[in-house]
Amino acid sequence: MQGCIMSILKRKIQEFEDALFTKEIDVYQLKKLCFNGIPDEGSLRPLCWKLLLNYIPFSRDKWTQTLTLKRELYKSFIDDLIVIPGQSNLERGRIDVTTDDHPLNLDPDSEWQTYFKDNEVLLQIDKDVRRLCPDISFFQQGSEYPCQAIVHSNGQKRLHQRVHHTVLKSASVERKGLGITKIAVSTRKAAEDYAPLEGGEAHWEVLERILFIFAKLNSGQGYVQGMNEIVGPIYYSFACDPDQKWREHAEADTFFCFTNLMSEIRDSFIKSLDEAEFGINAMMSKLMQEVKFSCYEVWMRLHQQELCPQYYSFRWLTLLLSQEFPLPDVMRIWDSLFSDENRFNFLIHICCAMILLCKEQILSGDFATNVKLLQNFPSTDVQIVLTKAVELAEKSKMF
Structure with a gap:
């Protein structure tokens, strides 16, 4: 019986490999195979999901160019969107309140005003990602590939340090302005919130950054509670890819796959729709x-x-x-x-x-x-x- 199961699994894996490792991937054939379940073995699921979520093209010749451009673009998002207001003033060692931007500046275009507004969104993201999938330890563990620009910023760019953490009491899905504000209180709770790691990054911190950047780039929609439950399985799949060359870029790849998925299911997260x-x-x-x-x-x-x-x-x-x-x-x-x-x-x-x-x-x-x-x-x-x-x-x- 065991031998029969192994034989079926090997045949299934071979079918996926035959479909994937061709110059031009047959979209219809791949979807047919994936619909019936992707084997857990190897890098099949992470690769298939990247194709199904329209992150990489079905022409293998275009993968290198697409991935290079997307990953560099994500790096620029981190550099441009996770900023420290007044950094130039700190470097000079002084603040001129008549000309420099400062925390009490009421100008809506002030970096500090944007910073404080972002922190309101970040507070909810921080609460949600700290308690993602408490039944497994993965998201509490350290990332194999932390973002060096963040880790080596002396903590100044670490998002969880920007918000004062409070106790979370929330429903599984809650949207501002929704008629039913409490749908069903989740029973999946952790004994305590996930803690930051010294000298590295936990996986939940990576997800916090992904969701924060998504919210910044999609200001019309922003972050809605529950998006953490959508991004979590995608990141888990990519961050556990046995292929190191793919695993190293799990954060950037997750961001774009999550963004593409949200573009398709966004109607469910916007009350006006x-x-x-x-x-x-x-x-x-x-x-x-x-x-x-x-x-x-x-x-x-x-x-x-x-x-x-x-x-x-x-x-x-x-x-x-x-x-x-x-x-x-x-x-x-x-x-x-x-x-x-x-x-x-x-x-x-x-x-x-x-x-x-x-x-x-x-x-x-x-x-x-x-x-x-x-x-x-x-x-x-x-x-x-x-x-x-x-x-x-x-x-x-x-x-």
Whole structure:
């Protein structure tokens, strides 16, 4: 039996290698392979995700040029966006309040005013990344490749030192101005916040920098709580790449893949787009329509109990199920989502499958029991969920 499993795995890995290591990669063939799950062995998943998230082209001849340009660009973002106000004044050893910028300067174009405003956003980022995936130790560990420009700045450019840390009490997703400000308080908590490392950088500090730079470059959207749950699995995959040449640039590569992914799911993070065609309300409506179509009995039970999808599926859909499953399962789910031809339509089928797999509990449970059930989805073999989702997807094509 073990030999048979190993034989199947080797054949699957060979199929991926045949698809990837060609001059021109067949997009359709690669997506078909990835949809059914990318093997954990080797560098297959990090490479496939970079292709599926449109970071590197499907023509291998263009990789070197693309990667060089992108990584240099990210380095310039660090140099230009993580700045110390008044540094030139400090170097001169004095401040002339009549001509120099200073902390009390009320000019909106003042570097200090920008610095203080940035710190308001940074405070939330800092809180979120310090508690990312507390069930594994990875994000607390030191990065193999810390940013030298930051580490050797005598601590002046280390973002976590810019904010006063306070106790975090928050929901899984919370947006300013959102009608429902507390969706579901997360039960995944660390005993205490992750601590900074002396002489190096922890992985959570790298993520803090990625999210801060993203917020600075996307001022119209900024940082929204929950984005840390999106960037985390991508960075984890890239930072654990067995290939040192790729692993060394995990931060820059993660930034651009995360940016590309956010450009596709941004509607879920912007309140003004809630009612848009691909907004979160439209997605929740599609989910309930599929539940109704697939199992009217379950839909009616939820409807009678007035158990609105906002109570549980808001988080599922917005965070791509990153809080509902262990990290390895999340990565397997994302293999299918990233390779979905219809770009995340399959997410609706997965969420519907999750609800239908809880059919017996939902039909026998009262409102409080069912809310708790769906907000804390029970431990389940992710392959069972995905198999059911594929079944639902095939059924939807028939009508």
